[in-house]
Amino acid sequence: RQHIISIKEFEKKDIDALLDRAEAIDQGDYDPKALEDKILGVLFFEPSTRTRMSFEAAMARLGGASIDMGGVEASSVVKGETLADTIRVVSGYADAIVLRHPREGAAQLASEFASVPVLNAGDGAGQHPSQTLIDLYTIRQAMPLEGIDVGLLGDLRYGRTAHSLAYALTQYDVTIHTLAPEGLEMPPNVVEELRERGVEIVVHDEIGEFTRALDVMYVTRIQRERFPDSASYYAVASSYRVTPELLAEARERMIVLHPLPRVDEIDPRVDALPHAKYFQQARNGVPIRMALLLEVMG
Ligand code: CP
Structure with a gap:
């Protein structure tokens, strides 16, 4: 190659x-x-x-x-x-x-x-292909990459890690779930291409229902540097946060990934839970x- x-x-x-x-x-x-x-x-x-x-x-x-x-x-x-x-x-x-x-x-x-x-x-x-390989590797350390539900949470419009991972997941028997703040949904052309590749995509609008549906929650940062001005960034900043209270509803084997850096989208109290795999992901x-x-x- x-x-x-x-x-x-x-x-x-x-x-x-x-x-x-x-x-x-x-x-x-x-x-x-x-x-x-x-x-x-x-x-x-x-x-x-x-x-x-x-x-x-x-x-x-x-x-x-x-x-x-x-x-x-x-x-x-x-x-x-x-x-x-x-x-x-x-x-x-x-x-x-x-x-x-x-x-x-x-x-x-x-x-x-x-x-x-x-x-x-x-x-x-x-795209961020090496990050995607890290993400897949970290999932595979926890569970087989087949027959699982993977949720993408956050900035799915500008988030290259979410785009790359979604394309890679089309190669596996995976259902993709999405939850994004208004205006940061996955671009329609990306969704169309993913569906053409045969993957099922379930779009959510409520974080509890989203969390309960997953084996893998892939959290992304809202990237301030991609917004045209600070007003449009602050309109969506802090619109979701993964907390121990939210994860109390999750499947026992569910893992939380994040390409990092995080800002405030994952409560630091989550770090001590068995769900938290984002530092292992960085090490990988x-x-x-x-x-x-x-x-x-x-
Ligand atoms: N995950 C990731 O790409 O992190 P950096 O921006 O620190 O390289």
Whole structure:
């Protein structure tokens, strides 16, 4: 595989193979020198903690090195350098590039100018394929990825993690449930494409009923940075909150996931409940990204 741009490129057998590989890595089955002569170019045009640091940790665990552009402010992007030129240049320094960018389609564009593999670490409201593999891996640690009800809660309009995960779930025997604040529902074209792929989507408007229907609750943040102004953000901010009282109604095996960071959509008291798997999910970023780096550079 050359580039990793969208989860839509992956067939079920590809996803399962990557999850199996990550599981083996998690159990210590990997060569710590597998990428010892390789360099990863880290180009993040938006802030990140988990994706950037777990890609760098994954590279280090495999014996490789990372070179970080240092964000927009520290780079020649502030002088007006284009994404295409930046990618062309970094292709000469690195063996693969991991890119986060606020513009949907940026990773695809970058892949057209790169002479090394490009891994999409999130492109605007588009896709976040490595996060999706982490999400699937974390679900699979708790229950089989078949015959389950997965609920997507929150910003389903701009939330790239929710879009990516929903596309991946169409490969499995899963019912998708959605609950979003008004105006942040999943875009109609996304819903249509998901349904064309054969998945059942149940749209909810009440959080108790939504919670009771689920094996997996995937909570997302309302992303202030995607709103045109603060008034439209505050109109929907804090419109839902997952609490221990709400989860008292949930199925015993139900797990709560969140790509993080959270703001106030999950009460910190939930962290101590057996349902809470979001910190384990963040930790799973390293074995999944090790599997992906081996896929493109190993
Ligand atoms: N889940 C995720 O993408 O987190 P970061 O924005 O911190 O990378």
